[in-house]
Amino acid sequence: MVLPTSTKHYFWPKLGALANLSSKESQLPPLRSHEVLVKVYAVSLQYRDIMVGLNIYPGSFPDEVVPCSDMAGEVIAVGDEAGSQWKKGDRKTAHGGAIHGVLTQYKAFSPHSLVAIPDHLSFEEASTLPCAALTAYNALMGPVPLKGGDTIVVLGTGGVSIHGLQIALASGAKVIVTSSSDEKLQIATNLGAHHVVNYKTTPNWHEEILELTGGRGADHILEVGGPDSLEKSLKAVRMAGWVHAIGVIGGGTPTEVMMPTIQKACFIRGIQIGSIAQFKDMNRLLSLHPEVTRPVIDKVFPFEEALKAYEYLESQAHVGKVAIWWSAEHYHNIKGSSLLGLFSSTWGCRGSTGKLASAPSSMIHD
Incomplete structure (x- = not known):
């Protein structure tokens, strides 16, 4: 396949207000030999993302910093020196992002920062795992x-x-x-x-x-x-x-x-997140107990409504996580899930309407 040369992404032109969140398209640098290129399908938000946007998070950030650290996606290219552990089509999530984040269409990672997604989880669900x-x-x-x-x-x-x-x-x-x-x-x-x-x-x-x-x-x-x-x-x-x-x-x-x-x-x-080794250990636990460990997602917002996702998280009306997805076509790439299935009453989620559906006596996906 022809590798993408540009990526749509969000950035902070100025920190201090969530309303400053902006988007644009930028050139992708050539993939380096030790990197893996991932197509991002889903991103989840955490409270740290709110603090960064409001400029109340400790530390400094580069100009026009790309937000968010939690994502899940698919490997689309592997550098010649990146090793043989990953291949095209692998479903991966990443261990955070210390500088420029993952609210972007494509992102290059060190292969050591990627972790395989448990088979029973969708991209949206897997995006909640890293932090x-x-x-x-x-x-x-x-x-x-x-x-x-x-x-x-x-x-x-x-x-x-x-x-x-x-x-x-x-x-x-x-x-x-x-x-x-x-x-x-x-x-x-x-x-x-x-x-x-x-x-x-x-x-x-x-x-x-x-x-x-x-x-x-x-x-x-x-x-x-x-x-x-x-x-x-x-x-x-x-x-x-x-x-x-x-x-x-x-x-x-x-x-x-x-x-x-x-x-x-x-x-x-x-507590400050965890290590790659702990990440892999945790995923084994999730795979052993899928009936009780399926991530709880309150709402999923389309990429174009990322600011609304931020505002919803800031309102603290959510239960579990708030996620952002790219487009409906990406749901064809989710194992055992679909947009309809993601918001089914089987999991008792609020879904895109914010209304709580009925839930069985088992677990719910909120």
């Missing part, structure tokens, strides 16, 4: 991996949280989910959560966690709220338990954590 799923996996399967019978508290119902719920269920753990929305808690229940707690109507939600665990506390807590919830997470964890500090969505100012940490002799572990 959200891998972060949850790194937290729960880190220095002291969770085990069957452990109690896990998952704060919120965003991408990392829902992946954490699913990974914990696949590992035989008991899962408690918190949210300020009863609708979202119902989705978590449909996904398999053993208990749910509305932290808006139960502001001292840590006391509910202690009651549900017979006063013992949780073994692991996925802490995505930041300063606003960290103190209560420390009160809800068991002695020598683990609080995995992942995000700062809740905002707030730093609170006094020294005494609760000492009193519980617990561990606070900062």
